[in-house]
Amino acid sequence: xxxxxxxxxxxxxxxxxxxxxxxxxxxxxxxxxxxxxxxxxxxxxxxxxxxxxxxxxxxxxxxxxxxxxxxxxxxxxxxxxxxxxxxxxxxxxxxxxxxxxxxxxxxxxxxxxxxxxxxxxxxxxxxxxxxxxxxxxxxxxxxxxxxxxxxxxxxxxxxxxxxxxxxxxxxxxxxxxxxxxxxxxxxxxxxxxxxxxxxxxxxxxxxxxxxxxxxxxxxxxxxxxxxxxx
Numbered sequence: 001x002x003x004x005x006x007x008x009x010x011x012x013x014x015x016x017x018x019x020x021x022x023x024x025x026x027x028x029x030x031x032x033x034x035x036x037x038x039x040x041x042x043x044x045x046x047x048x049x050x051x052x053x054x055x056x057x058x059x060x061x062x063x064x065x066x067x068x069x070x071x072x073x074x075x076x077x078x079x080x081x082x083x084x085x086x087x088x089x090x091x092x093x094x095x096x097x098x099x100x101x102x103x104x105x106x107x108x109x110x111x112x113x114x115x116x117x118x119x120x121x122x123x124x125x126x127x128x129x130x131x132x133x134x135x136x137x138x139x140x141x142x143x144x145x146x147x148x149x150x151x152x153x154x155x156x157x158x159x160x161x162x163x164x165x166x167x168x169x170x171x172x173x174x175x176x177x178x179x180x181x182x183x184x185x186x187x188x189x190x191x192x193x194x195x196x197x198x199x200x201x202x203x204x205x206x207x208x209x210x211x212x213x214x215x216x217x218x219x220x221x222x223x224x225x226x227x228x229x230x
Contacts, residue, residue, distance in 0.1 A: 048169060056075070
């Protein structure tokens, strides 16, 4: 079976003036379809850099990145943008919702560049909000929603284009424990019942325990990879 994600000897180097800073060092990792993987490690270990490379938000300095059978390190910037829209669902710590739009309109945004008709878009939006438990909050703006509800809207936005791979950067980092647990259970449900492959960067061991595998990083390298009982 082709992995959902295949990283082969990935390196990432940034320039700071005349200095070269290598953030990732010849890192290799496979993630199977349907896995829920948490990535943990101290600040500066390269977790978010790795997530951005997998999501096509950044390009490696060396190595190969294959996602859903596509060598994304070979794609042009324009083709990569189209590829992201079709294949990646993004969930961020601070939601990234447009404050002037309702929950439904925020969820609809990824569909505006598709050939779907207005009624088709509304049908998909309603289904996504129903799945995350916010059908009754469709017309509420972000300021009228709790932090946990706003994160559910962002997950619905990731769901609406039917992306197979979710990349989540500290999705519970701005939430209280009860709201965080609700979001993590939602991600588990999407992984278990919808077959979504989920990669989550987190500092929280309790959040990481919800994944089916924990990957630990330190100083730009993988330290270990452990299957969990989640």
